[in-house]
Amino acid sequence: MVFPGIVGAGLLVSGGLLLVRRGSEPRALGNPRALGFVSLGVVADVVLLEPAGFIVASSILFVCTARGFESRRWARDAFLGLALSTGAYFLFTRALSLSLPAGRLFP
Amino acid sequence: VSTWESLVMGFSVAAAPSNLLWAFAGVSLGTAVGVLPGIGPALTVALLLPVTLTLAPTSAFIMFAGIYYGAMYGGSTTSILLNTPGESASIATALEGNVMARRGRGAAALATSALGSFVAGTLATVALTLSAPALVRVALHFGPAEYFALAVLAFTSVSAVLGRSLPKGLFSLFIGLGLGLVGIDPLTGKARFALGVSQLLDGIDVVILVMGLFAVGETFYLAWCSTHGEEDVVRPKSGEGWMGLSREDWSRSWPAWLRGTAIGFPLGVLPAGGAEIPTFLSYMMEKRLARKPEEFGQGAIEGVAGPEAANNAAAAGVLVPLLTLGLPTSATAAVLLAAFQQYGLRPGPLLFDSQPELVWSLIASLYVGNVMLLVLNLPLVGIWVRVLLMPKPLLYGGILVLASLGAYSLNGSIVDVMLLYAIGALGALLRRFGFPVAPAVLGLILGPLAEQQARRALSISQGDWTVFVTRPISAAVLAAAVLALMAPRWFRRRLE
Numbered sequence: 001m002v003f004p005g006i007v008g009a010g011l012l013v014s015g016g017l018l019l020v021r022r023g024s025e026p027r028a029l030g031n032p033r034a035l036g037f038v039s040l041g042v043v044a045d046v047v048l049l050e051p052a053g054f055i056v057a058s059s060i061l062f063v064c065t066a067r068g069f070e071s072r073r074w075a076r077d078a079f080l081g082l083a084l085s086t087g088a089y090f091l092f093t094r095a096l097s098l099s100l101p102a103g104r105l106f107p
Numbered sequence: 108v109s110t111w112e113s114l115v116m117g118f119s120v121a122a123a124p125s126n127l128l129w130a131f132a133g134v135s136l137g138t139a140v141g142v143l144p145g146i147g148p149a150l151t152v153a154l155l156l157p158v159t160l161t162l163a164p165t166s167a168f169i170m171f172a173g174i175y176y177g178a179m180y181g182g183s184t185t186s187i188l189l190n191t192p193g194e195s196a197s198i199a200t201a202l203e204g205n206v207m208a209r210r211g212r213g214a215a216a217l218a219t220s221a222l223g224s225f226v227a228g229t230l231a232t233v234a235l236t237l238s239a240p241a242l243v244r245v246a247l248h249f250g251p252a253e254y255f256a257l258a259v260l261a262f263t264s265v266s267a268v269l270g271r272s273l274p275k276g277l278f279s280l281f282i283g284l285g286l287g288l289v290g291i292d293p294l295t296g297k298a299r300f301a302l303g304v305s306q307l308l309d310g311i312d313v314v315i316l317v318m319g320l321f322a323v324g325e326t327f328y329l330a331w332c333s334t335h336g337e338e339d340v341v342r343p344k345s346g347e348g349w350m351g352l353s354r355e356d357w358s359r360s361w362p363a364w365l366r367g368t369a370i371g372f373p374l375g376v377l378p379a380g381g382a383e384i385p386t387f388l389s390y391m392m393e394k395r396l397a398r399k400p401e402e403f404g405q406g407a408i409e410g411v412a413g414p415e416a417a418n419n420a421a422a423a424g425v426l427v428p429l430l431t432l433g434l435p436t437s438a439t440a441a442v443l444l445a446a447f448q449q450y451g452l453r454p455g456p457l458l459f460d461s462q463p464e465l466v467w468s469l470i471a472s473l474y475v476g477n478v479m480l481l482v483l484n485l486p487l488v489g490i491w492v493r494v495l496l497m498p499k500p501l502l503y504g505g506i507l508v509l510a511s512l513g514a515y516s517l518n519g520s521i522v523d524v525m526l527l528y529a530i531g532a533l534g535a536l537l538r539r540f541g542f543p544v545a546p547a548v549l550g551l552i553l554g555p556l557a558e559q560q561a562r563r564a565l566s567i568s569q570g571d572w573t574v575f576v577t578r579p580i581s582a583a584v585l586a587a588a589v590l591a592l593m594a595p596r597w598f599r600r601r602l603e
C-alpha cells in the first residue's frame with residue numbers, strides 16, 4: 001500500500017498548500033442557464049442511450065448542447081444533430097463494426 | 108540496419124497511397140482543430156482513439172502524427188487572426204502576429220508562420236531522425252530504477268510548467284495518479300479502489316479520462332463560464348506580393364526561423380512541458396537581437412517567425428522521449444502514449460527493434476506531413492479562416508456526441524458514458540479554478556507504469572529504497588526532477 005499512500009499524502013499536501021495560500025478565486029456562478037441546458041442533454045443521453053438508441057439520444061444531446069451555447073435555431077440544430085448521429089451510427093456500426101445501442105428504431 | 112536504410116524503409120511504407128491518404132486526413136483534421144479555438148491536438152487524438160479498435164496501427168499513427176503537426180500550423184492562424192491562442196504555445200505568436208494582422212499585414216504574418224513552421228518542422232524532424240537511434244542505444248542500458256526516475260521527472264516538470272501555481276499543478280497530477288490506482292493491482296491481483304463496481308476492475312480507461320477531461324470538460328466549462336460574445340476576426344488581405352512577404356520580411360524571417368528551431372528542438376526533447384517555454388524564450392531572444400527592437404509590440408515579423416519555428420521544433424522534440432523512452436512530456440504526447448497502449452504497444456527502445464516498420468513510417472510521415480501542411484496553409488489559408496467562423500453551438504454539440512459515442516463503443520457499457528460525464532464535470536471544475544488538466548492525464552497514463560517500474564526496481568534491490576539514489580543515472584534524473592520543480596518559477600520571473 002505504499003503507492004496509494006504516497007498519492008494520498010501528495011493530495012493532502014498540495015491541497016493543504018492551496019488552502020493556506022488561498023488567493024482570489026473566481027466566485028461568480030458563471031452562466032447557470034447554459035450549464036442547465038447542457039446538463040439536461042447529458043442526463044437525457046445517459047437515460048435514453050440504451051432504451052431509445054444512439055440516434056435519438058445523441059440528437060437530443062446535440063440540440064440541448066447547442067441551446068446551451070445560445071443557439072436559437074431549433075430546426076437547424078435538430079436536423080444537423082439527427083444527420084450527425086445517423087451518419088456516425090452507420091459509419092461506426094457498419095463500416096467500423098463497433099456496436100452502438102440501436103434502440104427500437106432499427107430492430 | 109543503419110538509420111538511413113530504416114528511414115528509406117519508413118518512406119516506402121508512408122508513401123503507399125492509403126497511408127498518404129491517412130496522412131492527408133490527419134493534417135487536414137489537425138489544421139482544422141488547431142484553427143478552432145479551444146480544441147487542440149490532445150482532444151482530437153483522444154476523440155479518435157476508438158478508431159484504434161479497427162484501424163491498423165501504422166495507419167492510425169500516421170494520421171495521429173498528421174493531427175499533431177497540423178494543429179501546430181493551425182494554432183498560429185487563430186493566434187494571428189483572432190488573438191485567442193488555442194494553446195499556450197501560441198501565445199507568443201499572438202503578441203506580434205495579431206498586431207500585424209490589425210495593421211493589414213495579416214498575410215505576411217500567416218506566410219512567415221507557415222514557412223517558419225515548415226522549415227522548423229523539417230529541420231527538427233531531421234534532428235529527431237538522427238538523435239532517436241542514438242538515444243535508443245543509451246536507453247537500452249536503463250533499468251527499472253531509471254525508468255521510474257524518468258517518470259518522476261516528467262511528473263514534476265509537467266506539473267511545474269503548466270498552470271500558474273505549483274500546488275495546483277501537483278494537485279492535478281495527484282488526482283491523475285489516484286485515478287490510475289483504480290483497478291486490479293497487476294502485481295498482487297488485488298482490487299484497489301474499485302468500490303465494488305465490476306466495470307472498474309480493469310481500471311479507468313485512459314480514453315475515457317482524456318475525452319472526459321479535454322472534450323467534455325472543455326465543453327462544460329465553456330457553457331458554464333464563457334460570455335458567448337462576438338469574436339473579432341481580422342481577415343487577411345490578399346495581393347501584397349508573393350504570399351505577402353517582402354524582400355525585407357524574408358531577410359528578417361529566416362534567421363528567426365533557424366534560431367527558433369535551435370531553441371525549440373532541444374527544449375522539446377527535455378521534459379519541459381512542451382512548447383510554452385521555448386516559444387517565450389524565442390520571443391525574448393528575437394526582441395533582444397532585433398535591429399529595430401522598438402518595433403516589438405507594433406507588429407515585428409521576427410516576433411512571429413521565431414516563436415512559430417520554436418513551437419514546431421519543440422513539437423518534434425517531444426516525440427524523441429516519447430518514442431525512445433516511452434516518456435510523454437506534454438498532454439498530446441500522453442494521449443499518443445495511450446494510443447500505443449490501445450494497441451498493446453509499449454514505446455521505448457525495444458519498439459525500434461520489435462516494430463521498426465511502425466516507428467520509421469511514423470517518422471517518415473512527419474516529413475510528408477510537413478510538405479502537405481505547407482501547401483494546405485499557404486495557398487489555402489482562406490479555407491481555414493472559414494473554419495474559424497464555425498458556429499460554436501454546432502461545434503460543441505458535435506463534440507459531446509462524438510465523445511459519448513467513443514466512450515460507449517469502448518466496452519458497450521453505459522457505465523463508461525457516465526464516467527465520461529463525471530470526469531468531464533471534474534475537468535470543468537479544474538479549469539474553472541485554474542488547475543492545469545495535462546498533469547492529471549499524465550498521472551493516469553504514466554502512474555501505473557511508474558509504479559510497476561518502481562516495484563520491479565525494489566524487488567531487484569530486495570526492498571532497498573536507496574536503489575533510486577545509488578544508481579548514478581537514476582540519481583541524476585531524480586535531481587533534475589527536483590530542479591524542474593523550481594526552474595519554471597525562476598523562468599517566469601525572468602519573463603515578467
